[in-house]
Amino acid sequence: MPYKAAIFDLDGTLLNTITDLTWATNYALKHYHMPTYTVEDVKHMVGNGVAKLIRDAVPANTSEELYQKVLATFKEHYADHSLDTTAPYPGVTEAVDQLRAAGVKCAVVSNKPDFAIADLMNHFFPNKFDFALGQRDNLKRKPDAEPVLFALKQIGVSPNDAVYIGDSEVDIATARNSGMPCISVTWGFRDKEVLLAAGATACADTADEMTALILGHEV
Template structure:
């Protein structure tokens, strides 16, 4: 089995269980706008393509709703203040990252979460192990475009041939494919195994420490 020296991780649903805080902020913004709120399970389906797309999916008429921009702004205001209320690493994540670091692996996070929130969460939870973290910003295309992955490799000084991508969604499967990287799909995140298989996933792990065998 090939040994990798560079690990590129998705954030939400892969390293961190962020779902409840995302749902609370979504419903805060929807309530402000006088619109119907959603269950956590609804929000679980909406996530994966960045928070702007999350709010678009959560609102009646989506981006065409005249209140869209203000509602999106209210979400971001609330989320940056409350993004760590209940969010936490999945069991085994911190230990696995520490072990990868001990083996001198290069580690990055690439997320469709907006840049400030990505930086805040990575600094708080993973400052000892993650060397590079990249979130959504205006001058770089979101996943599944390869841009954030390629930028992470550039900042790490790593070659594509040394790297593997780890994520929990169809967006991640396509990001890895578009980046020319192998993909390991995790089974503790926001999408189940059958869904992932239907969207092209072929390699799976059910516990973080299984990464250490790659």
């Protein structure tokens, strides 16, 4: 029998958001005359939310006041440009349709700010997910289990009947902390070697492989 629910990470798992994230990061940094980064650099900096991304991006001696200004500039720019180049990875939209047709509930839990989640979900996955959650002030962020368990409660599924899907070591830790198996996708922001080193036990190289693991309950 398939899992009753699949909980997905967003960035690097369902959507390739890295170019828009890099542009927003560099826009904010340039605005305050700070060094910028390549897309490849930012790939290794994302996964723990935008506050941590900008904290890591600004120079080490940046004051708290200036850091907050850079973060605010990033959020303002990203809110207006999150759809510029972002797109679903090949096959993921069809995979979600197949899962839903098989009776699997689907949800998103992301460390991306909650304000950015609605636009992306409505644009790319209208009416395809049972619940979507971004980072909120009243909930801890991944890899803490709290947002995943909150999402599961909203869709009425126990962690024992769900699987978590993500593309990073943060996601592997999130699944472990939530008492859930994890499928690690290899098309996102981390190399397969990084995922295996972080403890990945089931890897999917394509959306079809991911779907087969979820429906086959083989993780």
